Amino acid sequence: MAETKNFCTTLATYTIPPVSIILIDLLFYIPRSSEIWNFIRLVPFYTGIYFWSSQRSDAFNGITAFLLGLFADVMSNTPLGINIMTFLFLYFLSCRLPSYFNIKKFSYSWLLFAFTILITISFKFLITSIFNRMWIPLNATTLELMLTITLYPLLASCYIWIERRYIHLEDRYEKI
Amino acid sequence: MQRQRVLFLKENYVLRVLKNFFLAGLFIIALLLILVHKIDISIVSGVTQGIMYISSPLIHIVSLPAEGLSYSYKKLSEIMHVYEENEHLRQENSELYLLKDHMRALQAENRILKKLLHHIDVPQTRSYTARVIAENNNAFSNSLLLYLGSASDFIKTGYAVVTPSGLIGRIDIVSGKYARVTLITDINSKIPVVSQKSRDRGILVGNNTRKMNLIFPPLMAELHKGDILVTSGTGGGLPPDIPVAKIKRAGVDTITAIPLFSPSELEIVKIIAYDIVPDKTTSKELE
Numbered sequence: 001m002a003e004t005k006n007f008c009t010t011l012a013t014y015t016i017p018p019v020s021i022i023l024i025d026l027l028f029y030i031p032r033s034s035e036i037w038n039f040i041r042l043v044p045f046y047t048g049i050y051f052w053s054s055q056r057s058d059a060f061n062g063i064t065a066f067l068l069g070l071f072a073d074v075m076s077n078t079p080l081g082i083n084i085m086t087f088l089f090l091y092f093l094s095c096r097l098p099s100y101f102n103i104k105k106f107s108y109s110w111l112l113f114a115f116t117i118l119i120t121i122s123f124k125f126l127i128t129s130i131f132n133r134m135w136i137p138l139n140a141t142t143l144e145l146m147l148t149i150t151l152y153p154l155l156a157s158c159y160i161w162i163e164r165r166y167i168h169l170e171d172r173y174e175k176i
Numbered sequence: 177m178q179r180q181r182v183l184f185l186k187e188n189y190v191l192r193v194l195k196n197f198f199l200a201g202l203f204i205i206a207l208l209l210i211l212v213h214k215i216d217i218s219i220v221s222g223v224t225q226g227i228m229y230i231s232s233p234l235i236h237i238v239s240l241p242a243e244g245l246s247y248s249y250k251k252l253s254e255i256m257h258v259y260e261e262n263e264h265l266r267q268e269n270s271e272l273y274l275l276k277d278h279m280r281a282l283q284a285e286n287r288i289l290k291k292l293l294h295h296i297d298v299p300q301t302r303s304y305t306a307r308v309i310a311e312n313n314n315a316f317s318n319s320l321l322l323y324l325g326s327a328s329d330f331i332k333t334g335y336a337v338v339t340p341s342g343l344i345g346r347i348d349i350v351s352g353k354y355a356r357v358t359l360i361t362d363i364n365s366k367i368p369v370v371s372q373k374s375r376d377r378g379i380l381v382g383n384n385t386r387k388m389n390l391i392f393p394p395l396m397a398e399l400h401k402g403d404i405l406v407t408s409g410t411g412g413g414l415p416p417d418i419p420v421a422k423i424k425r426a427g428v429d430t431i432t433a434i435p436l437f438s439p440s441e442l443e444i445v446k447i448i449a450y451d452i453v454p455d456k457t458t459s460k461e462l463e
Contacts, residue, residue: 026238029310035439038313062199069206074227075235076312077319077348077356080220081209088202128316131210132363137385140315 013059013167018068020162021048024155025075039144042083045072046120046148047155049087050113053094055159059167065091079131086124093119106153114149121145225351232354236309236323243309301415302449304331306355308442318362318384320345320442322355327447331355334413336448342419342436343367343407344445357445360420360435361388369420370408374398377408380421380433388421390431399426405433415450 024044028037045068052060069084076083093116103109121141129135213220254261289295304327311320324331328350335347337357345359358365365382369390376397378390393399403423409416421433 026234029235029239035313038311039315041312041314062195062202066202066206070223071227071231074224075231076314077317077358077362079210080213080224081206081211082316084206084209085203088199088206092199124316127210131214134363134383136363137315137383140384144315 014064016162016167017048017052017056017060018064020159021045021052021068022071024048024158025072029075036147039140040147040151042072042076042144043148043151044155045083045087046090046117047113047152048159049090050094050116051156051159053091054098054109056163056167057095060091062088062091078128082124082128082131085127086120089123090116090120110149110152113152117148118145121148221349224349228349228351228354228356232309232321232323232351235321236354239309302330304447304449305444306337306447307444309354311439311442313359313361313384313439315384318359318365318382319348320357320359320445322357322445322447324350324353324355324447328353328355330449331447332449336407336414336418336450338418338446338448339437339441341438341441342421343414344435344437344442346414347447355447361386367414367420368408368410369405371397371399371423372404372406372419373400374403377410378405378431380405386434387424387432388435390423390433393431399423399431401426404436413450415448418448 021044025041028041028044049060049065049068053065065087066084069087070080072078072083072087073080097112097116098109101108101112103112121144125136125138125141209220304324306322306324306327309321309323312318320337322337331347331350333347333350336343337345337347343360345357345362345365348356348358359382360367360380361382361384363382363384365380367380368377369380370377374397376394376399378393378397381389381391383389390399390405401423403426404419405421405423407414407416407418407420419436421435423431424434425432
């Protein structure tokens with residue numbers, strides 16, 4: 001019985017982060033009234049990967065980032081591999097930077113996210129441009145970057161709520 | 177005690193190195209996927225179709241309540257403006273009656289001239305209606321997701337997708353009852369076009385913005401601001417004479433054009449099936 005419970009808890013720990021990211025992203029696909037929504041369709045992925053890999057590295061790994069990238073590539077019609085590489089790069093940075101700076105305050109964490117996402121979107125801009133052998137529009141990329149940074153507190157709060165509600169570490173240890 | 181701690185640290189170090197190797201492996205796989213996509217191997221479209229098969233119904237279900245709300249709002253506003261709309265339609269109708277007579281005369285004349293010149297007609301087209309369930313227009317790609325319903329068996333990759341304004345894109349992938357459309361503004365879109373006025377040819381290339389570039393125009397091309405570009409039908413992929421874009425700037429080095437469709441009208445679209453050589457599916461459907 002205890003083993004089954006343990007298995008279920010471990011399964012939940014690994015599935016809740018990607019499932020929460022995908023579900024929030026699906027919500028971002030609903031409105032088509034304004035063009036601005038087109039620039040924030042990938043924001044749940046960026047914030048989610050940053051949040052889960054920096055806050056709960058035990059529940060989020062490279063394979064999850066890879067699979068989310070595959071899903072995002074298909075959904076957004078980008079060439080297969082572009083978002084996978086971007087998300088793996090973001091995962092790599094998110095695992096290392098927050099622990100390196102040892103940040104406690106949310107405002108500093110937001111600032112670090114802004115820095116991380118700036119590097120990540122620049123990386124994506126570069127590989128997409130190389131792939132297409134043409135510079136992709138810088139204005140639209142900048143807008144996407146700005147919107148991603150602006151929406152971080154809102155989406156991070158959602159992920160914090162999900163983490164506390166379903167896979168909070170203390171709860172987990174108590175159950176085990 | 178000291179020794180145990182050292183061993184623990186070593187184990188941690190090995191694990192970290194292994195993790196880094198694993199991550200590097202995933203990076204290499206992603207790079208290979210990009211390269212495979214570039215050389216267009218069928219396995220990639222298989223993977224894409226598989227993921228689309230799962231994700232498209234999910235998007236459709238999630239978008240249903242919003243679609244319902246939007247439909248109700250539209251109907252309400254239509255009811256509110258019904259008298260003005262009616263007056264406008266009456267005026268338009270009387271103008272169209274005059275045009276109809278003129279068009280009939282032209283059609284008859286056209287038929288006689290074609291017969292005299294032994295003109296070969298372009299293959300007949302069929303059309304299907306589809307509903308847009310999601311769109312994705314950002315800096316990295318411009319695409320739509322369509323719900324095809326029962327028409328899905330007859331839709332193939334490459335078919336033209338149009339609105340009353342003109343061409344909006346081409347079918348990229350069909351998976352189950354859903355299809356993905358690459359818009360003409362997408363960076364991967366290249367449409368052979370011809371100027372409606374001067375008949376100068378060129379290729380309209382998207383760049384993920386509303387401003388598209390016309391490449392390879394003739395040296396002495398007579399292209400001006402406001403000229404309409406239509407599909408040339410070159411290559412047999414698209415039917416000829418579908419309006420595509422309007423020239424915005426005709427410079428010496430660069431010619432830019434803007435698409436005729438507006439993003440707000442992407443709700444219900446028409447798919448034009450056009451096969452120069454009908455295959456088994458088309459023949460079956462025509463039967």
